[in-house]
Amino acid sequence: MSKNIEKEDLSITTIILIAFVSIMILSAFIIGAIIFRNWLAYADKSFSDTISRFDNDVYNVVEFYIENHFHQIEETDILDNHLEMLTKDTDSMAIVIDRNSGKLIGNSVNMDNYLIFQDGRKKEVRINDMGYPALTEAYKSYLDTNVTSYKLSNIQTMLYINISEYRTEYFDWLIFTVMPDTQFTAAVKEGIISTINFSVITLTVTVVAYLFLAKKLLKPASHLLEITKKFGDGDFSQRAVVVRNDEIGMIAKSFNKMADTINELFENLEEKVADRTLELKVANDLVNNNRNQLRLILDSTAEGIFGLDVVANCTFCNASGLELLGYNHEDELIGMNMHYQIHHSRKDTSPLDITECRIVKAIKDGAHFYADDEVFWRKDGTSFDVEYHVLPQLQGDEIIGAVVSFKDITESKKAQKQIEYLSSHDPVTGLYNRRIFDNQLKSIDVEKNLPISIIYGDVNGLKLINDIYGHEKGDELLIKTAKVLKNACRDSDIIARVGGDEFVILLPNTKAKEAKQITQRIKDDFSAEDIGGIRGSISLASDTKITLGQDIQIILKNAEAEMYKIKSIERKSINSKLFDDVMSSLYEKSQREELHSSNVAGICGKIAINMGLPETEVKRVKTAGFYHDIGKIVLDKEVLNKTSKLNAQEKEKVELHSLIGYRILNLFEETVDIADIVLSHHEKWNGKGYPKGLRGEEIPLFARIISVAEAYDSMTNKLGGKGISHEEALERIKALSGIDYDPIVVENFLHVF
Known part of the structure; x- marks a missing residue:
């Protein structure tokens, strides 16, 4: 396998320059480090020698002062003058104090060793009164540890402090020599700066010289690179100029030869490509036209249609399908698994595993499948009853997916249920109709249900209410009638509307006396109903089958005849x-x-x-x-x-x-x-x-x-x-x-x- 070569945007000149400058910087750093190290070594030795000489000079001054001015020991100004002359033009200090009391004997900082008050009293100045915390700290440490050399911080500088003892039979003194580090680091810094300046100047001169030479030597290479780029961009007329007979010149000659060959081949190929391109364009136009026509047909159908690959991922969905499923754009479904998208649950919302999905199974089996007892789920989480066909798609002998066509049959399902309901129920009251009543009459006519009572009823005033208020009020009267009948009966009793204003009740295991009680209860309850100011009334009669040998149809006719007899007798009073x-x-x-x-x-x-x-x-x-x-x-x-x-x-x-x-x-x-x-x-x-x-x-x-x-x-x-x-x-x-x-x-x- 070939490996991809990562494209570099840097030129050869730039790469060489970077490498050269890096080497120069590294060299300058190494040289500078060596010089810096030598400077440090020199400075350290010079610093040690200077401190040692300064200690000896101060000690000699004190000793000279004792030998020549012992009789004037109280006149410390002479000692101060000598110490000041010794530290003149430097930042060094020399201080002499009494070892035990810390009393100031002499100093080079132009400070009085005594304070004289207006009344002539004198007060000795001690080391901690001088305002140099570092000296006080060194003094206290010396008394505790006898350490004679200290390096202490004093505001912005470091102080190197040496303590020497000067003892005679008359006094015990301590000599402090103090030298700041700035006295020596200035020279070091100056040397470092000089080294850096030298390195920068050297590097700059070298880079300028390199750029001049690189431009001179590599200009033909840059020209060749420019020609190569233009040639690569499609300008096959480009040729390199051969300036020298070195390696770059040989590359230029080889490029020109290659360019001639490619140009010749391209001129022949261009005509062939133009012909093939035209053929391909015609073919693509035909394919696109067919695809557009197919898409137009798909989007014009009322049925939803979507395509699936072998794992049930969506490949397309027509406009009707998007509308039925509640999606706005096809992109929302493309690549999505349609089982998990629209077929994941049953109508009762219980999960439908993909292994149980009949659409997926049809794809695997490569067989046509039809169903009208399932639901699809919309984007908003609602479902609808669906009828769908699965048509597997084959490429040779290989199954490559399927096309699913579907339609929403929610309304037809409702209509079917309504038809089924109306085939057995009265549409106004919801009670059983005459057909179901006849079936129930036959099925209830068994010995275990004896005695069987039948109540036959006819609602009075229905036509009056229809004529006065219209059929809507008449239907209201019928609905109230059904409610009264249901309230008066048991769940096991069968109530049916068998005519416009006629109702029949089948009462299994009900004696004649009980039937009459139910009849009276219905009349009482019905009289409380009111439609437009007209109180309800109903004519009722009953008969009872006691033995199995009695004909149930005769019992029904007896109840009906008795009801009409009562209605005829009561007609005047009812009408009145x-x-x-x-x-x-x-x-x-x-x-x-x-x-x-x-x-x-x-x-x-x-x-x-x-x-x-x-x-x-x-x-x-x-x-x-x-x-x-x-x-x-x-x-x-x-x-x-x-x-x-x-x-x-x-x-x-x-x-x-x-x-x-x-x-x-x-x-x-x-x-x-x-x-x-x-x-x-x-x-x-x-x-x-x-x-x-x-x-x-x-x-x-x-x-x-x-x-x-x-x-x-x-x-x-x-x-x-x-x-x-x-x-x-x-x-x-x-x-x-x-x-x-x-x-x-x-x-x-x-x-x-």
């Missing part, structure tokens, strides 16, 4: 109760409507009598007048009692009351003959009334009578706070005669009033 509920509900909402109904009925009777109608017709028109506004049961309390002008929406609702009243009255035998009258009581003589726009005598006579009676009562009824006077009402009605009202009816009305 329903009718009363409607009117009571209306009057609870508006006291004005109750008074209005009575007033209109009375006025209608008077008009009919004045018109010479038979007593039966008078009674009929009075009844119609009393119930003419029964359709207002659907209006809100606020609208019924509103005294200001109605808005458009409220007016539209109010105008429906005659049609709703017509429907209500048609439901009862007692009122069916007045339904058309109530429907038309807001028609006008000129045809501009509602709901049909009838005109003139097309309008039933009794409706025309009610129209005048209602108008008068509405004008004069002061319960709302805005009634007008009797006379004013008569004038208005007279003015609208032949327009809104039948002139004959108005004439009879005016005759009565």
